[in-house]
Amino acid sequence: MPSNFFDRNWWKDFVVAILATTVSIVLTFGTGKLIERYNQKKERKLTALMVMSSIESFARSLDESAAEWDRLDSIAVWLLRLPIDVVAEQGDDPFEAAVQEVFQAPIIRHDNTAETIFSSNIDTWKNMENFQFVDNVGACFSQMNWIEETINKEAVEYAGHQARIFNNYSDYPGKTYTEKLLRDEQVRRQLQMPNSNKAWLAYCSDNLRRMNRKNMKLIGIPEEEVLAFTDARADVAVEDDPEPDYSVFMKPHPDKESIDANLDYARQLDSLLNHN
Secondary structure, eight states, X not given: OOTTTTOHHHHHHHHHHHHHHHHHHHHHHHHHHHXXXXXXXXXXXXXXXXXXXHHHHHHHHHHHHHHHHHHHHHHHXXXXXXXXXXXXXXXXXXXXXXXXXXXXXXXXXXXXXXXXXXXHOHHHHHHHOOHHHHHHHHHHHHHHHHHHHHHHHHHHHHHHHHHHHHXXXXXXXXXXXXXXXXXXXXXXXXXXXXHHHHHHHHHHHHHXXXXXXXXXXXXXXXXXXXXXXXXXXXXXXXXXXXXXXXXXXXOOOOOGGGTTTSHHHHHHHHHHHHHO
């Protein structure tokens, strides 16, 4: 038995030391747990913002595509109302620009980075602590992929009928390309597609946003914050990169008036003219 076993001061110091050590251990582990929980909460919010922003961005791309189909619809309606005999008389020139433009169907592409990260990591799902949110987000992503696949397939089919007639020009009745197009019943049916596509895309966009608002409620993040996060991501993605000047990569045409700058081409032109 130690000599200071009955010494009250020794016991006091001993108890204080034990308590201090215990408090230190508790504080160390407790603080670590608090920091870990804080980081998990922060990661959970960032993940939720990323996936909901991805859904909102896709809905915006549907809005843009619907607006483009609406523009094509206005051209298509104008073409469909043209009397065939007037088209035959006027030739292709008055209608060439409209015909070239109306079949330029928009293709949708979306960045699936957030979807890949969210869908392929089980730890991310666990960290969300809300499996209803996980299920609902999964449903949104599935719908987005289906919409993209469906509308792009429609766009390719829509544009294909123009190529069908162009590549088999002599097989279709009519004197001009525009007349051949407008006499073809399949083409006339295709020219009605922009109207239905714009309505369908507007519906899909609205439905995705409705599902996404449910996501926001499930995870407790207000819509304003999601929209602001989406705007910020869009601003970062846009770079002030000017359009390249393609003329730099093109060889100049033979031109006798620019003989000093294009001597080789001018000589080739002279040679061709002399042989004729």
